[in-house]
Amino acid sequence: AQKVTQAQTExxxxxxxxxxxxxxxxxxxxxxxxxxYKQPPSGELVFLIRRNxxxxxxEISGRYSWNFQKSTSSFNFTxxxxxxxxxxxxxxxxxxxxxxxxxxxxxxxxxxxxxVHP
Amino acid sequence: GAGVSQSPSNKxxxxxxxxxxxxxxISGHTALYWYRQSLGQGLEFLIYFQGNSAPDxxxxxxxxxxxxxxxxxxxxxxxxxxxxxxxxVYLCASSLLPNSNQPQHFGDGTRLSIL
Numbered sequence: 001a002q003k004v005t006q007a008q009t010e011x012x013x014x015x016x017x018x019x020x021x022x023x024x025x026x027x028x029x030x031x032x033x034x035x036x037y038k039q040p041p042s043g044e045l046v047f048l049i050r051r052n053x054x055x056x057x058x059e060i061s062g063r064y065s066w067n068f069q070k071s072t073s074s075f076n077f078t079x080x081x082x083x084x085x086x087x088x089x090x091x092x093x094x095x096x097x098x099x100x101x102x103x104x105x106x107x108x109x110x111x112x113x114x115x116v117h118p
Numbered sequence: 119g120a121g122v123s124q125s126p127s128n129k130x131x132x133x134x135x136x137x138x139x140x141x142x143x144i145s146g147h148t149a150l151y152w153y154r155q156s157l158g159q160g161l162e163f164l165i166y167f168q169g170n171s172a173p174d175x176x177x178x179x180x181x182x183x184x185x186x187x188x189x190x191x192x193x194x195x196x197x198x199x200x201x202x203x204x205x206x207v208y209l210c211a212s213s214l215l216p217n218s219n220q221p222q223h224f225g226d227g228t229r230l231s232i233l
Contacts, residue, residue: 035221045209045224091161104149104213104222105174108161 002027004094006109013082014117021077021112023092029053031097034068034075035106039089051075052097082116089113120144122225124210130231133202139195139228143212150193151213151222152177152185156206164208167193197230205232 003026013019025034036048049059051068059066063080079086092109123142131137143150152164163177167187178184182200187193197204207229211222 037224042226043207044226045211047221047223050221093161104151104220105163105166106151106153106161106222107163108153110160 002029002032002094002096002107004092004107004109006090006092006112008112009110010113010115012115012117015083016081017116018078018080019082019114019116021079021090021092021114023075023077023109025073025075025092025094027094027096029096033095033097035093035095036066036075036077037091037093037108039091039111041088045091048077079114082114084116084118087114087116122210122212122223124208124225124228126228127226128229128231130233131200132233134199136196136198137200137230139197139208139230141193141195141210141212141225143191143193143210144214144223145191147212147214147223148190149213149215149220149222150187151211152193152195153209153211154206155209155227159206161209164195200230200232202232205230 005024007022032053034051038046038048056068065078067076089111091111093106095106125140150167153161155161165172165185166174169190170187182198185195207227209224209227211224213220213222
C-alpha cells in the first residue's frame, strides 16, 4: 500500500517570507515517482514537478525548490520569497514506476493550504 | 481546447437520481484517470483507462459507480441512485503514455451536489 502524509494542514505567511511544505511517503515499491501539484482557488490541479526514485538531486525552478531524501522518505517543497499568487492548496503525490495495472495511479497527500498575506 | 475538458462544471441533483459526468481528454492522450475530491477524504483515485479498457477499477467506491470510455477518447462516469455522500468534485486527468513517465493533466472538475 502507498501512503503520502502532508503534516501541515494550513500555513500562513507574509509576502517575501520563505516557506517549506513537508511531504513524507510510504511505499513498498523500489521504484516510484513523486509529484507536487498546485490547486489555486480556480480549482484546477496544476502539475509542478515530477521526480523519480533514482534521482535524489535537488531541483530548483525559479523561486521553487524541491529536496528529495530517500533515506527519510521525504520530498519537501520550498517557495522562496513567497508572493500572494502562491496562495493555493499544494498536494504531494506518489505513483508506481514500472509495470502493473496501476500505471500512473496517483496517491495524494491531504494537501497543505498555503495563504500568503500581502 | 488544449486541456482536459469536463462537463458539466456543476451538477445539483436529488438523492436517488442517476448522474453522468463527462471527460474529454487531451487529444492523443491514451491514459485517462478519474479522481474524487471531497472534504473528508481528500483526493482519491477512482478508475484508470488505458485506451478503452480499464485495468484498474479498484477505487470505485461501490457498484453504483461505473465508467466507460469509447473510441479511446471521451469517458463517462455514471453514478446510479446517488447518495449525499457522493457529493464531491470529480476530477478527470489524462496523460500521453500509460505510465508514470508522463505527468497527468487535470481538468477543472465537476462539482456534484446531492440534495
